[in-house]
Amino acid sequence: MLDIAVIVVASMLSLALVxxxxxxxIGPHVVDRxxxxxxxxxxxxxxxxxxxIYNKTPLYFEAALxxxxxxxxxxxxxxxxxxxxDIIE
Amino acid sequence: xxxxxxxxISSLLxxxxxxxxxxxxxxxxxxxxxxxxxxxxxxTTLGLGSIxxxxxVYMYNTQGYISVNELLITLFLVITAxxxxxxxAKAAMHHRVKVMERTRNQHLIEKARMxxxxxxxxxxxxxxxxDKA
Numbered sequence: 001m002l003d004i005a006v007i008v009v010a011s012m013l014s015l016a017l018v019x020x021x022x023x024x025x026i027g028p029h030v031v032d033r034x035x036x037x038x039x040x041x042x043x044x045x046x047x048x049x050x051x052x053i054y055n056k057t058p059l060y061f062e063a064a065l066x067x068x069x070x071x072x073x074x075x076x077x078x079x080x081x082x083x084x085x086d087i088i089e
Numbered sequence: 090x091x092x093x094x095x096x097x098i099s100s101l102l103x104x105x106x107x108x109x110x111x112x113x114x115x116x117x118x119x120x121x122x123x124x125x126x127x128x129x130x131x132x133t134t135l136g137l138g139s140i141x142x143x144x145x146v147y148m149y150n151t152q153g154y155i156s157v158n159e160l161l162i163t164l165f166l167v168i169t170a171x172x173x174x175x176x177x178a179k180a181a182m183h184h185r186v187k188v189m190e191r192t193r194n195q196h197l198i199e200k201a202r203m204x205x206x207x208x209x210x211x212x213x214x215x216x217x218x219x220d221k222a
Contacts, residue, residue: 002090002147005099009106009140016113016132023117031122031181038173039116039129043109045162046140050102053147061144061158068162072169079176083183 006054010047017043034078041071094150098143105139108132121189122181126174133170138163 017040024036045064052060077087112132119125141159148156182198197207 001092001095001099005102009102012106012110016110019113019117029122029181029184029186031177031184031186032125035122035125035129035177036116039113039132042129042133042137042166043113046105046109046137049140049144049159053102053144056151058148058152058156058158061156061162065158065162065165068165072165072173075173076176079173079180082180083176 003054006050010050010054013043013047013050017047030082031079034075034082037078038071038075041067041074045071090150094146098147098150101139101143101146105136105141105143108136108139112136121192122186123178123188123192126178130170130174133166137166 020036020040020043024033024040027033027036045067048060048064048067052058052064080087109132112128112130115128115131116125119128141163145156145159148154148159179201182201185198185202188195188198200207
C-alpha cells in the first residue's frame with residue numbers, strides 16, 4: 001500500500017510543480033515569479049523526500065535540508081535586490 | 090511493516106500532498122499579488138509538515154530510531170516562511186504593484202515607501218461598504 005500511496009503523492013506534487021511553472025511564466029510582475037520559484041523549491045523538497053521513502057534510504061534528507069536553505073536564501077536575495085538595487089551594500 | 094503503520098504513513102503523505110496541491114492551485118487562481126502571498130504558506134507549513142511527519146514515522150519503523158532531521162527541516166521552514174513573505178510584500182509595495190479595490194489601508198502604502206511610521210491620524214480606514222456589512 002505504501003508504494004501506491006507514494007506514487008499517488010508524487011503525481012500530485014508533479015502537478016503542483018507544473019502549476020507553479022505556469023504562474024512563473026504568466027506572472028505579471030517580478031514578485032509573482034519570485035513567489036512561484038520559492039514554491040517550486042518547496043515542492044521539490046517534498047519530491048526528494050518521497051524519493052527517499054520510495055528507495056527506503058535515509059540518505060536524501062540532507063539534500064532536502066540543503067535545498068530548503070538555498071531556496072530561502074535565494075528568495076531573500078531576489079527581494080533585497082528589488083528593494084535596494086544591491087544585495088549586500 | 091504492519092498494516093496499521095502503513096495506513097498511518099500513507100494517510101499522512103496523502104494529506105500533505107493534498108495541501109501542497111491546494112496551495113499551488115491557490116497560487117495560480119487568486120487575483121492579486123498580496124492575496125497570492127497567502128497560498129504557498131499553507132502548502133509550506135501544513136503540506137511539508139505532514140509529509141515530514143510521515144517520513145519520521147516511516148524511518149522509525151524501518152531503522153528503529155527517531156531521526157530529527159525532518160524536524161529540523163520543518164522548523165526551518167516555519168521560521169523562514171514569514172520572513173520571505175514579509176520581504177516580498179515590502180518589495181511589492183515599493184514597486185507599486187496594482188492592488189485589489191477591496192484591500193484595506195491602501196493609504197499606508199505611500200507612507201511605507203517613504204519609510205515613515207503610521208501616525209494615530211491614519212486610523213483603520215477600510216472601504217465603507219464592508220464596514221456596514
